[in-house]
Amino acid sequence: MVEDLLASSPGLLNFGIFFLLATVLLLVILGFVTYAILAERKVMGFMQLRQGPNQVGGRWGLLQTVADVLKLLIKEDTIPKSADRPLFILAPVIAFAPAFMVVAVIPFTDKLQFADIGVGLLYYIAISGISTVGIVTGGWASNNKYALLGGMRAAAQMISYEIPLVMSVLGVILLAGSLNLNDIVDAQSSGWYILKQPIGFIIFLVASIAELNRTPFDLPEAESELVAGFHVEYSGFRWAFFMLSEYVYLFAMASLTTVLFLGGWGPLPFMDFIPGAVWFSLKFSLIVFLLIWVRVTLPRLRADQLMEFGWKVLLPVALANIFLTALLKELFNFM
């Protein structure tokens, strides 16, 4: 059915059907964000030997995030008088829209996927870069010293870590010979790229944490020095959209890591009786847990350490990894 739809000539009907399907995905992602926040708080709580949310919605605090969202929805909306009003309103939209757009190309299973475009990986990287503009816009429009510092730091950090991120996936592209995420998953049926590309995986993981602005790389919103960084002046639902885009990126980045390095929906050997969707969600949850774990374990870096680490360690290692991969591939093709 879906193949027929894709083969039919694009028109308003197709637009309507895609719109409905994408809305379903949006709701699923919102559900994920709701419970990812709860899971993060709960896991952090247990790791720090405390309970975490345990009042709203039973012992597990199952309705905690729902209550938080409702609170944000009925909060008064204030825009500072000295702020640049149009940009201030626009910034959360610029930050959020790309976060949702990148999810379009991610293949969850061989059946469950939205846009299957040839340059999927490049599309992801290109679109995710736009969010930085939203953050800088928000920081600048607030006309607040903390916000401006946070916005500038966010820009510097995100462009510095974009390069190692982009270069670490080059090894994967070399091995798969394609930018299409489906082809990359198919190419991993003989072995996951985390085994063939261990250096690439580590660089990708570090750079993706920095791109997600999560601890230990959360300098743009370092509470102890910048209060809240670029979103100091934001409140209510405008603030919620910055947070939402952060968690949608968490969803997208964990999915991308699964697809690139953990074989996507592919099963472990001899265990292909378990459906692909289960495999994907297992690997995906593992990555999300890893990100939470890193956040609880490591303290925040200093600004100068952060920049120097990106340029002096990650970039040269990523470059070396590309040529190591290319060379190994050349040698093994000969043999």
Place this chain on the structure above:
Amino acid sequence: MDLLNSYQNNYLIVFVFLCLGILLPIVALFLGKLLRPHKPEEAKYTTYESGIEPFHDSRIQFNVRYYIFALMFVIFDVETVFLYPWAVAYDKLGIFALIEMLIFVIMLAIGLIYAWKKKVLRWM
């Protein structure tokens, strides 16, 4: 024809995602407008500055470091633009393209080392 349609449909999906990504904030903020209170008060609209009265404009000159890092970013991002097609077509290009690319990257690496020695990469 099928291929062309499927190609166009896939980009239509991307467009749908763009529409939804813009619609959700608009709808949510509009719904919020109906629900949230509106009690304007002079003090609420001042800029936050840890409790003291904000003084002079915050849009000051930036440290030049940010600009230099942005320049470095442009150089290396353009490099990746060249590396991507090479990596995709590597199977067909073979060892000769590998050596060519190695020369290209070494030239850029010299630039990186130069910047390093000039202490451009220090954030102070």
